[in-house]
Amino acid sequence: MTELDTRPPRAVDVPALVKPDRVHGSVYTSQEIYDLEMTRIFREGWVFVAHESEVPEPGDYITRRIGGEPWIVARGRDGVVRVLANRCTHRGNRLCNADAGNSSSFRCPYHGWTFSNDGTLTGVPMRNGYGEQFDAVLNGLGLKPAAAVDSYRGFVFACLSTPPKTLLEHLGRATTAMDRLLALSPTGELDLRAGWMKHDMPCNWKMVMENNVDGYHALFTHASVYDAVKPAKVSHIPSKVEVWVRDLGDGHSEIDYSPEYTRLDEEFVWFGRIRREKLPRYVAAMEEAYGPEDTHRAFVVGPPHTLIFPNLFLAEMNIMMVEPMGPGRSIAYTTPALIPGADELNEKMLRRAEGAMGPAGFLIADDGEIGARNQLGLAGPAPEWVVLSRGTESDLNDATGIVNHDKSAETPQRGWWRHWASVLAGQASAGSDSDDKGAVHA
């Protein structure tokens, strides 16, 4: 073994990787940076893990990975949703091996230890073998819970170690995006049980996330849809539309179609311009819940197109979460945000999700291809930097964040990277990162 091989890994010099208008290409390819992300972002910060509708009844559970670790999301008999390490506390066997199910307990197939779905160790076969030590040995061998679990309007987030801030502090202005989605639900709830498409993409997870709020690419990446299939809902030519991009602070960002939809004052431009007469029961339930004015407004402004750092994307009427699988591989999970009771809408939502999203979707299949080629391009080390300067001179600061009225501005990406750098450098753990609230840097 050479001297070089035995040296400890190089410390990542985070500040040297991110400049206000550019980012170093190695952020997408380096194993050291990836490992640091898993620690700082996925183990020390808040991440989206599940939606409450996925575990509606006591005993319901699903399994998820967070930062590569296996977890169980289970609703206990007390109605509480817990996030528990999916690892037997005896010798480490993965305890629960189904994607989803209903059970009040989990029994390890290796030596038969049994855990309640609140994590308590309830049964150890042949306990005499532990002799007098039984209680001492087994004390504290319940399933390890996530350090913090909290939810916002049904979206469940976890922080695997002591959270540096509250969930609400983490979400910051992004709560407005969840509110905007839920304004389309007469009960204020969603149903995320249609199933997740799991799209395996040979590219870095951050490319998937950043691309979701890239207002520049559609004309090119998705030309085949708009030229050969159907025109976009509103033009993708920035000068022709009032579509804005926004850095919400704390790593969250969005493409905001609402100024254009409001200008048109037309309902459902975002849903194939469907006529409200086609959705009589849904419209009636909405008006009953919110009154005619707010209903009209919700139908006009439509759903959010908002990235919530680090792994959640409110993809209009779909929800996407991204799981990193290594520097060059990600899995994008997508499911439609069905609305309880709105059957007229939900079946259409399924068909729209299949049309646009996932491995065979008219849009996302090509985003995945572009991501793969981006990863191949970045295998070359030069030039060192990826340029994100578009719109720096036209960024505007207001109460909603940093806004740019040119949808093709790279304002969302700049916000992502500024926050990413502060988290990786360990600054975000020092409480609310007030210098990361989205002030335009001169």
Added chain:
Amino acid sequence: MPDLASAATNAPVTGDVPASGVDPALAGFIYLEARLADEARYSEWEALWDDDALYWVPMGPGHDPRVNLSYIYDNRRRIRSRIAQLNSGNRHSQTPPSVIRRVISNLEVVARDVDTTTIASNFALFEYRFDLIVWAGRYAHRIRTRGGDLKLVSKTVHLVNAGGPVSTMSFLI
């Protein structure tokens, strides 16, 4: 489509159906459909479909498309759109088209009515793009005979890895 779904999974074949003996013309139609898909002959492939078409790739066995999301659930109109996109030359995930060959085997007639026959089969598909990717699963082809003409009414594809993760699948599977 519950009948079709069970026909293409592991459910035992029941009812008044011959156990074997697939009409060579129907088998030939299935092989033609496969070859046109393999060779990215998109418009010729599209011409095989009847008006009440359904091209379905579910995300699990026994799924109900009214409540379960599918990878693909194309009616005739969406098949036309899919082909138009592929023909545009700008469907980046198929530009250039993946190199594909598939093998179809174990053909069995699983249902038959006045003018249609449903044939289930197994397939293995080799896609070469950045790397070689192997796809496998079970097909159900529902084929209509009208005079001497054969038309594809539905094609269901039960992937063995329907539970995912699944790579980009914008070729004709």
